[in-house]
Amino acid sequence: MVTTNFSQRFIENPHDCPVTRAMSIIGGKWKPIILNCISNKSVRFGKLNQLIPAISNKVLANELKELEAYSLVKRSEYKELPPRVEYELTTKGKSLMPILHELAKWGNTNVARKIITEVR
Amino acid sequence: MVTTNFSQRFIENPHDCPVTRAMSIIGGKWKPIILNCISNKSVRFGKLNQLIPAISNKVLANELKELEAYSLVKRSEYKELPPRVEYELTTKGKSLMPILHELAKWGNTNVARKIITEVR
């Protein structure tokens, strides 16, 4: 049985640790940001690129593909002209919302703000 | 005013987004795992290396230094022989516990387990 507290447990296989599992799935530089952007509604590729201007379309495409492979995100292609592709959270993806919510909450604290402005 | 929901907001500066702030502080490959390991009690350097065997001591030392610079972790050096150094969460560091908790909770779900075993 695997528990949540690993403070004193030797982890032979890194993936026996739930935090390691979670981080290896959504721990990329951009994944939580992307997930957050599509957490309310489906969003088009181009719109995501606008919402996250610092990401290149190559990386955005890669990250979305990965999230789709994990079935956390659903890609819907509409055969229109010009083409339209929408991304949204699947039910599995929505199970990440408590994490995203806590991340956003903490990221809004003064602790986080100060670290960004003073240390980084 | 900065809100938590950015679905339709253009983010000129990435750090205007709370999720981006949070990820740029604790988003490293090892940081949440380290924080999780010291979340209950102070832990020695060598013990951390045992708890997270996949991390090299160079990287562990670097990550701890960064977390210390952010005042999320406190380093206590005991002038004994052989030397003893203990790491623990500061009050600020403890404010991360809801995130760590949600990460661990999600990492324990079947959704996460299946992604690890089937996709990665």
Place this chain on the structure above:
DNA sequence: AATACAAGTAACCAAATGGTAACCACTAAT
């Protein structure tokens, strides 16, 4: 005299990640 322990550091190298710019397909509008 050599070895061990703990907590690192230094030098060096390998791999992963990220970024840039150009390009493609399709059709409509100019």
Place this chain on the structure above:
DNA sequence: ATTAGTGGTTACCATTTGGTTACTTGTATT
């Protein structure tokens, strides 16, 4: 004929991150 819009892909390169091994410091033990 060219340009525009959308959602990418490809090739190439730069940066970041991570890993390995050896070394250090100081005392105690063998």
